[in-house]
Amino acid sequence: MDPTVPMQSETEADSISWWGWWPSWRPTSMSLLKSTEAKILSCIRNDLWSRFVTLANQERIWTLTVTNKTTRKPVETACPTAPKKTPLVMVHGFGGGVGLWIRNLDALSCSRPVYAFDLLGFGRSSRPSFPTDAALAEEQFVNSIEMWRESVGLDNMILLGHSLGGYLATSYAIQHPSRVSHLILVDPWGFPERLPPGVETPDIQGPEVVKRPTLPRWVKAVALVLSLFNPLAVIRAAGPWGPGLVNRFRPDFKRKFEDLFDDDTMTKYIYHCNAQTPSGEAGFRAMSESIGWAKRPMLQRVPLLPPTMPLTMLYGAQSWVDSSSGExxxxxxxxxTTRIVMVDDASHHVYADRPDVFNKVVQNICNLVD
Structure with a gap:
């Protein structure tokens, strides 16, 4: 077997078995993902340490540590007993990876170490199989984050999660509250409960709530069909046309980073992240009723968070995520202990649309911690 051709998950393999030969056409490999990511990370100006962190179960988590090169040595030599700043740990969303934080890593590491890692099953991290049970799939994700923390040796952290990363960060904070100094959720996925058909979402009074337009029927129909497969199966099934599909359907990723790259670097990165074995993707599918809803809505478990744990929620004003969950x-x-920040002129990817605002808000939160 060609080593550059990733294996399919059992469910996905069954769904496209009649194509047989087509998946082998995928123009991707972990090597291509590595080289594309390296081009992105070459933009980082601070000290960067990238490596695989091996967990207790021998799975590996691809990890970046970014520190300020202009302050690190003076602190170590002139004031060796100075208290260390609480690190910021950043958890990406569905289908993403550490490269998407390229607009944020330098700015946020100016006063403290910043860690970013590829979630288990995504990016360059190990891609094991996930249970089909929602609770067990979530547990596998959260356990991998805790094993990662133990392996890295962090006592506590400021934990930031975007989209799916926000859902998992909240679950982690519920189970390991002593490790989280401040929880930051950026356009988090999976919080509201899915209402029965025909039931309208009740109005919630509050200045921070932004009502989202109702999805067209055709979008709901497409979502229903896609729910039968892993969410990004079409990218892999498209073989050599996969990169073109990403360019066509997600041109916004190119625009968000066009001042850094004048080519298709970012859309290539997204493609290579998601054209590999759909491991974390299968875990996400197990946890979701459809792309927009979680089987185990996180709002039901919010009371389990320690009441004194500071929590900040950032929403893009033009995002598809309903900010009423924040209210x-x-x-x-x-x-x-709970604050909502709305970011104007930002979509779901707040950190890339308005990195100036995002970085400032996160830096201010970090400064409040220490």
Whole structure:
């Protein structure tokens, strides 16, 4: 077997078995993902340490550590007893990887170490099989984050998660509250409960709530069909046309980073991240009713978070994620520990659309911690 051709998950392999030969046409490999990511990370100006962190179960998590090269040595030599700053740990969303933080890593590492890692089953991390049970799939993700923390040797952290990463970060904070100094959720996925057909979402009063337009029927129909497969199966099934599909359907990724790259670097990165074995993708499918809804809505478990744990939620004003979940969290937890920040002119990828605002908000949160 060609080593550059990733194996399919059992469910996906069954769904495209009649194509037989087509998946072998995929113009991807872990080597191509590595080289594309290296081009992205070459933009980082601070000290970068990238490596695989081996977990207790021998799975590997691809990890970046970024530190400020202009302050690291003076702190170590002139003031060796100075207290270390709480590190910021960044968890990407569905289908992403560490390269998507390229607009944020330098700015956020100016005063403290920043860690970013590829979730288990995504990017360059190990791609094991996941249970089909939602709770067990979530547990596997969260356990891998805790094993990663133990392997890296962090006592506590400021934990930031985007989209799916926000869902998993919240689950982690519930199970390991002593390790989280501040929880930052960026357009988090999987919080609201899915209402029965025909039931309207109740109005929630609050200045921070932004109502989203109702999805057209054709979008709902497409989502229903896609729910029968892993969410990004079409990219892999398209073989040599896969990169073109990403360019066509996600041109925004090129625009968001066009001042850094004048070519298709970012869309190639997205393609190579998701043209490999759909491991984490299968885990996500196990946890979701459809792409937009979680089988185990996180709002049901928000009361399990320690009431004193500071929590900040950032939403893009033009995002498809409904910010009313944030207002519900404020109602559940109280305004003393829960804050909502709306970012104008930003979509779901707040950190890339408005990196200036995103970085400033996150830096201010970090400075409040220490």
């Amino acid at each position: 519900k969290m404020v109602q559940i937890r109280g305004k003393a």
